[in-house]
Amino acid sequence: MNESPAPVGDFHGTLCQGYLRQDGRKGIRNLVLIVYTVECAKHVAHAIQAGEPDAQVIGFSGCYDNAYAIRLLLALARHPNVGAVLCVGLGCEYTQPKRIADKVRESGRPAEWFFIQQSGGTLSSIQKGKQRVAQLRSEAESRAVRVPFGLSDLVVGCECGGSDFTSGLAGNPVVGKLYDRLVDAGGSAVFEEIVELIGLRGVLIERAASPEAALQIASAYDKAADYCQTVRQYSISPGNYAGGLTTIEEKSLGAFSKSGSRPIQGVIRVAERPPHSGLWLLDSVPDPHFMQFGYTNPNDTEGIIDLVATGAQLVLFVTGRGSVIGGPIAPLLKITGNGETYRNLEGDMDFDASAVLTGDKSLQKAGDELLSLVVQVVRGRPSKPELLGHHEYVIIYKHQDTPSLAAGCRA
Amino acid sequence: MKPAIHCFRVDPRDNVATLLLDAVPGECRVLSEGNVDSVVIRAPIPRGHKVSLADVTVGETVIKYGVVIGRASQLIRRGDHIHLHNCQSQFDERSSTLSVDDGSPTDTPYE
Numbered sequence: 001m002n003e004s005p006a007p008v009g010d011f012h013g014t015l016c017q018g019y020l021r022q023d024g025r026k027g028i029r030n031l032v033l034i035v036y037t038v039e040c041a042k043h044v045a046h047a048i049q050a051g052e053p054d055a056q057v058i059g060f061s062g063c064y065d066n067a068y069a070i071r072l073l074l075a076l077a078r079h080p081n082v083g084a085v086l087c088v089g090l091g092c093e094y095t096q097p098k099r100i101a102d103k104v105r106e107s108g109r110p111a112e113w114f115f116i117q118q119s120g121g122t123l124s125s126i127q128k129g130k131q132r133v134a135q136l137r138s139e140a141e142s143r144a145v146r147v148p149f150g151l152s153d154l155v156v157g158c159e160c161g162g163s164d165f166t167s168g169l170a171g172n173p174v175v176g177k178l179y180d181r182l183v184d185a186g187g188s189a190v191f192e193e194i195v196e197l198i199g200l201r202g203v204l205i206e207r208a209a210s211p212e213a214a215l216q217i218a219s220a221y222d223k224a225a226d227y228c229q230t231v232r233q234y235s236i237s238p239g240n241y242a243g244g245l246t247t248i249e250e251k252s253l254g255a256f257s258k259s260g261s262r263p264i265q266g267v268i269r270v271a272e273r274p275p276h277s278g279l280w281l282l283d284s285v286p287d288p289h290f291m292q293f294g295y296t297n298p299n300d301t302e303g304i305i306d307l308v309a310t311g312a313q314l315v316l317f318v319t320g321r322g323s324v325i326g327g328p329i330a331p332l333l334k335i336t337g338n339g340e341t342y343r344n345l346e347g348d349m350d351f352d353a354s355a356v357l358t359g360d361k362s363l364q365k366a367g368d369e370l371l372s373l374v375v376q377v378v379r380g381r382p383s384k385p386e387l388l389g390h391h392e393y394v395i396i397y398k399h400q401d402t403p404s405l406a407a408g409c410r411a
Numbered sequence: 412m413k414p415a416i417h418c419f420r421v422d423p424r425d426n427v428a429t430l431l432l433d434a435v436p437g438e439c440r441v442l443s444e445g446n447v448d449s450v451v452i453r454a455p456i457p458r459g460h461k462v463s464l465a466d467v468t469v470g471e472t473v474i475k476y477g478v479v480i481g482r483a484s485q486l487i488r489r490g491d492h493i494h495l496h497n498c499q500s501q502f503d504e505r506s507s508t509l510s511v512d513d514g515s516p517t518d519t520p521y522e
Contacts (some may be wrong), residue, residue, distance in 0.1 A: 165459030239516020
């Protein structure tokens with residue numbers, strides 16, 4: 001891609017016309033979301049979506065329900081970028097499509113649901129689903145309330161994966177610069193992967209915006225450290241060692257640099273939205289439970305889903321080695337600090353931060369260019385994964401139901 | 412054409428820099444806070460790995476990003492490769508038991 005991002009303007013004031021939702025949040029897209037409630041309904045859900053570019057699919061595979069997964073489905077179905085929802089179930093699973101549709105309607109969005117067993121099976125369910133999607137789309141369009149959308153309305157999430165030595169030196173620090181500008185403009189920024197912050201307890205607490213935030217950070221950190229010690233597994237692998245990372249602390253600092261330098265307002269848990277603007281830490285580590293800890297983030301997509309569920313209208317993914325994934329609901333922008341990776345995967349990667357390492361570009365300038373690209377995507381330009389139709393998702397069983405003392409009244 | 416930058420120091424407090432290119436013994440250009448410095452590398456170091464910018468005695472801290480990333484388990488001299496063979500985590504108790512060749516765990520039974 002030869003085109004360079006537009007010159008960095010002030011970016012204060014109106015960036016575009018957003019979609020105002022009943023809860024006051026604003027979206028940058030107006031999607032029809034198809035939600036399936038058990039693996040058995042997945043094929044039909046995807047067949048309904050086929051050929052409907054403004055529709056996307058998410059779903060939960062398990063037949064037995066799980067409070068965490070339900071909260072996640074509800075957070076995603078009422079995401080600011082979602083204008084309408086169709087829920088599709090098989091008909092014998094625990095997770096109830098009707099109850100999801102009811103909650104979505106209460107949020108002011110049109111929603112429909114049906115069971116495949118009661119709709120004549122695969123082919124007639126696909127036909128019925130496509131009719132519903134057409135109705136929902138036109139209702140979502142006619143109900144749309146367009147309002148000015150500025151940086152202060154924007155919530156951005158960031159995750160890193162497929163990291164190499166450039167991620168901590170260029171990719172993540174560039175996002176850190178963007179986060180600082182976003183927070184200063186009154187927007188919200190979310191970072192996660194506490195298991196990749198091991199060794200930084202003191203550094204994290206020093207960044208706390210208040211004593212309450214410090215308590216929340218300490219509590220989330222201690223849970224993650226306990227998790228790692230209990231399972232004897234720190235988030236660092238032979239591939240990381242081969243790439244030059246020597247300790248988990250070193251990897252942690254590279255990951256932490258995506259958070260920029262502003263105070264951390266507190267800790268939110270999966271499916272919670274930031275209570276107010278600023279920088280927030282997302283705790284996606286399972287709580288201790290009789291079924292043991294479970295897994296924290298089994299893959300990059302699961303981490304991205306957690307960020308989307310905070311209400312982030314846009315998510316950044318920093319990857320040194322490169323990746324081809326996208327995300328559902330919120331456009332995903334892929335950033336690399338590795339120039340070779342950018343050239344190899346140019347059709348998939350949105351932003352090349354490698355000039356920071358050669359001294360050809362300052363971190364600040366690269367951060368400003370990334371902000372300019374983010375603004376273009378907010379205004380409707382598709383990110384590379386959007387253009388390619390990449391909308392991977394995964395929702396897993398997890399337990400995050402034991403309120404910690406530090407979580408206080410938000411538990 | 413200006414000579415290539417070989418390694419990158421993140422924070423002025425760091426006693427290490429990260430190699431951006433595979434390095435052979437000899438003088439190596441370090442980019443640090445926009446300025447170019449140099450260090451003499453004592454043995455080949457692969458890209459992505461770290462070179463020491465100071466002498467570090469056993470037990471002293473190795474600093475990157477301005478923060479401690481581990482402690483020296485062997486004497487490290489300026490220009491040395493810093494990795495599993497001479498630096499270990501203060502948190503991960505398996506850190507000192509990993510294979511120094513490839514970082515794979517040596518405490519997991521395969522039979």
